[in-house]
Amino acid sequence: MLPDKEPIVIELDIKKLMMDNIVVTSGLVILFVAIQYICFKDFDFSFWTMISGSILFAILYIVFIVLHEAFHLIGFMAFGGAPFKSLKYGLNLELGIAYATTEQPLPNHxxxxxxxxxxxxxxxxxxxxxxxxxxxxxxxxxxxxIAGAVGDFAMYKELRKYPKNALVQDDPHLPKLYVYMPEEKK
Structure with missing residues (x-):
């Protein structure tokens, strides 16, 4: 049950996150390909390899986005004890994001x-x-x-400011969290 006080609202700026994602993705792609080249030095850049690799990449990317959100749901249940019936999963086409949420507030930790x-x-x-x-x-x-987790890291960074026993309610529609501070003992 949530306390009666007003929550602290953590809201992410989607446009800033998208720019951060582009920068981090570009940096990681360059870094990881450079590391792979230094370690293995055997890239195959034939036309057919690039086409089949691109198709495989697209399929795996979609599968892993779905899995990314599924792992949030698993985390809500495993770490926060959220019941299965409290979980929601889907796409927000207006924002262009996949989401996973729980109706149950979780402890901050x-x-x-x-x-x-x-x-x-x-x-x-x-x-x-x-x-x-x-x-x-x-x-x-x-x-x-990894770069796709920039929003998760931004929320994590904000949650670090609050006690581990604060209750956190995920917004079901927006990248927003509501933090309810624990009652002070008198």
């Missing part, structure tokens, strides 16, 4: 873990696998998904 779980599972792990198997498509998908 649980929300922060749920925010970063997809970064590790759909960004870092595919990147590591891409380097291990010398697979440029996986490296690039990982770079895009």
């Amino acid at each position: 649980a929300m922060k873990k749920a925010l970063l779980l997809p970064f590790w599972t759909t960004g870092v792990l595919p990147t590591i696998a891409g380097f291990y198997f010398n697979n440029t498509v996986l490296v690039l998908v990982g770079a895009f998904l």
Whole structure:
């Protein structure tokens, strides 16, 4: 149950996040391809390799975006104890974003873990696998998904200002969080 006081509102600027995403994506793609080239030095730039790689990239990118949001839901349940029936998942076509949310408020420490779980599972792990198997498509998908977590990191950064036992309610429609401070003991 939420306290009766007014919450602190954390609202992200979508346009700024989109610019941050472009910058981080570009930087990671350049860095990761350079690392892969230095380590393996065997790129195949034939026409057919580029076409098949582009198709595979598009498919994996869509799959990993879906998984990114699914891992938020898993985090809400695993770290915050949110019941399955409280979870919502979908696309906001107006904002051009996929979303995962829960109607149940979570303790701040649980929300922060749920925010970063997809970064590790759909960004870092595919990147590591891409380097291990010398697979440029996986490296690039990982770079895009790591950069895709800029909004999650922005929310995480804001939540670090509040106590771990503050309650956090996710807005079901906008990239916005409501933080309810814990009752002060007298």
